[in-house]
Amino acid sequence: MTFRVELSRRAEVDIKSTYSYIRKHGPADPSAWKAGLEQKLTGLETFPEACGLAPENEFVKAEIRQTFYGPFRIVFTIREQIVFVLTVRHAARLALQREELDKIQ
Incomplete structure (x- = not known):
């Protein structure tokens, strides 16, 4: 199965x-x-499902996953055939807060 990546x-x-x-x-x-x-x-x-769950996952019903590119976290969710990238942020930054997630989704 192939997914489409959207930012x-x-x-x-x-x-x-x-x-x-x-x-x-x-x-x-x-x-x-x-x-x-x-x-x-x-x-x-x-295989985006192979990526682990992000700390932000505890705040929402949809699964929030993450992968790393160097010191950056790529935080995303999977919607049917779409990998929807929520944010790309330095891993040293705090996880997104519930309010921030509400604005993105």
């Missing part, structure tokens, strides 16, 4: 702001970072 508005903003931060502050190559992230997201098209 929430928040995930799009997360990616753009991280790319901008890396471009300004380094040390990584922002284009390489984004290409690697896109590859990781493409990988979610097959």
